[in-house]
Amino acid sequence: MDECRVIIMGFGSVGQGVANALSMKKDLIKDKTGIAVKVVAAADSSSSAISQDGLDELLLVKTKNEEGKLSAYPEFGSDVSGADVLDAVEYDCLIEATPTNIKDAEPALSLTLKAFEQGKDVVTSNKGHLALKFKEVVGAAEKAGVEFKYEASVGGSMPIINFTRDTLASCEIKSIKGILNGTTNYILSRMTSEGSDYEVILKESQDLGIAETDPTQDVEGIDAACKTVILAN
Numbered sequence: 416m417d418e419c420r421v422i423i424m425g426f427g428s429v430g431q432g433v434a435n436a437l438s439m440k441k442d443l444i445k446d447k448t449g450i451a452v453k454v455v456a457a458a459d460s461s462s463s464a465i466s467q468d469g470l471d472e473l474l475l476v477k478t479k480n481e482e483g484k485l486s487a488y489p490e491f492g493s494d495v496s497g498a499d500v501l502d503a504v505e506y507d508c509l510i511e512a513t514p515t516n517i518k519d520a521e522p523a524l525s526l527t528l529k530a531f532e533q534g535k536d537v538v539t540s541n542k543g544h545l546a547l548k549f550k551e552v553v554g555a556a557e558k559a560g561v562e563f564k565y566e567a568s569v570g571g572s573m574p575i576i577n578f579t580r581d582t583l584a585s586c587e588i589k590s591i592k593g594i595l596n597g598t599t600n601y602i603l604s605r606m607t608s609e610g611s612d613y614e615v616i617l618k619e620s621q622d623l624g625i626a627e628t629d630p631t632q633d634v635e636g637i638d639a640a641c642k643t644v645i646l647a648n
């Protein structure tokens with residue numbers, strides 16, 4: 416393979432981070448691997464930008480931040496969204512970064528299974544389908560003979576999954592211990608060091624952008640539970 420055509424599905428913090436990273440690193444990736452990575456589509460919840468000839472990563476980010484929708488991308492903006500994007504362009508790899516849904520794992524589950532059916536590789540940061548349907552999704556990737564990578568779902572900045580699988584391949588993992596959720600770690604650390612109340616620190620964390628406006632997934636332990644299930648699998 417000398418070219419990898421990617422679709423970035425979900426264009427929030429992670430999707431835009433991928434676009435920024437590709438913009439900075441695609442020459443390095445080409446030098447190291449010989450593979451030219453080309454973004455052929457990017458999609459948010461209701462629109463997309465699609466071009467078989469490739470899109471400008473930084474213009475995608477600028478358009479999303481300034482106009483709110485990828486359909487505003489010059490010339491190649493589109494109202495095609497969701498799974499239809501996978502039929503609208505030829506691609507090699509789906510980068511899936513839609514919101515984590517721990518009720519039914521959608522839309523990540525359907526998008527991922529559809530990409531596998533199309534014979535495409537998938538890279539995901541999503542925890543929903545991994546926590547709820549791990550065996551089904553991994554089994555579908557194996558059956559389709561494609562790559563499925565999910566390092567970013569747990570400890571993306573301190574990779575643990577490939578480390579465990581490859582470097583520790585001959586080891587028996589007996590237990591896992593660590594800080595699984597940065598938001599609660601921040602809140603608990605400040606409560607401990609300052610003796611402040613939970614509500615006060617939570618509000619300050621939200622003002623600082625450390626905790627989300629709806630902090631349920633973090634403070635109720637849902638995020639940490641999903642990560643624990645993924646690591647256990």
Ligand SMILES: NC(=O)c1ccc[n+]([C@@H]2O[C@H](COP(=O)([O-])OP(=O)(O)OC[C@H]3O[C@@H](n4cnc5c(N)ncnc54)[C@H](OP(=O)(O)O)[C@@H]3O)[C@@H](O)[C@H]2O)c1
Pocket residue numbers: 424425426427428429430458459460461496497512513514515516522540541542543567568569571
């Ligand atoms: N942020 C992190 O540090 C981090 C770290 C590890 C893993 N993750 C996981 O990575 C995923 C993305 O996180 P994020 O922080 O980037 O979330 P985010 O900022 O909320 O962005 C989510 C994106 O997905 C889009 N989206 C929603 N429903 C969609 C659908 N049906 N089809 C296509 N796109 C859809 C949203 O569209 P609109 O823009 O139109 O709303 C938005 O662009 C989540 O599963 C999260 O758990 C995040």
